[in-house]
Amino acid sequence: MAFENDREDLIEGRNAVTEALRAGRNIDKIYIAKGEVDKTLGHIASRAREMGIVVVEADRRKLDSMSVTHSHQGVVALAAVREYSSIDDILRIAEERGEAPFVIVCDEISDHHNLGAIIRTAECVGVHGIIIPKRRSAGLTPIVGKTSAGAVEHMAVARVSNLTAAIKELKDRGLWVYGTAADAPAGMWETNLSGPICLVIGSEGDGMGRLVRENCDVLVSIPMHGKVNSLNASAAAGILMYEVLRQRG
DSSP states (O other), X not given: OOOOSSOTTXXXXXXXXXHHHHTXXXXXXXXXXXXXXXXXXXXXXXXXXXXXXXXXXXXXXXXXXXXSSSOOTTEEEEEOSSOOXXXXXXXXXXXXXXOOOEEEEESSOOOHHHHHHHHHHHHHHTOOEEEEESSSSOOSOHHHHHHTTTGGGTSXXXXXXXXXXXXXXXXXXXXXXXXEOTTOSEEGGGSOOOSSEEEEEXXXXXXXXXXXXXXXXXXXXXXXXXXXXXXXXXXXXXXXHHHHHHHHO
């Protein structure tokens, strides 16, 4: 993960992180120095896990590279720019608009610029919400917010512990789940994408995970005629989202 010099989303130091947790600040992830047995850091880790926040052990060189203050005291928290929504919130938005649900699932999109670009396009085409996993995924950081050109303020984003369980819940609630895969037998132009839909976008390097792929109802591909056999994740997502919009009329 690349870190920039002016990171408004970073909370550094034991007291600052403790107070952020106490205040209920939206925090994506907390990095704690590996091997530390300090009671304060242990308390921070325990409290964070109780709140459902991902805690990652990292060596001090990583914390040093992340730190802006250069006084992180063995702990750095990565805050979110806005509150996360729930799957219920997303489906409620579709109901309030009187529209068939249109949901995007991002399967471990780790690049902040890619996630921001996906959110921006999703808002433009009328997606009701986006679901991301807690682990191995970019969160709602300022970089994501900036790349989305402000669309993050208008898009419901849910963050879940188990992406496969979330997909199963969407299926139980009437959505058809379409996974994107280069080797899919069905092309997007030959696939009916007009109903209640969940579109799964795989990670930049590996595509969809095995369990996520197995829980898709249909696998769909984008026609490719050049020498390069894959698209950037946000570009692929944009093409497919606009095909859904076209089919919906």
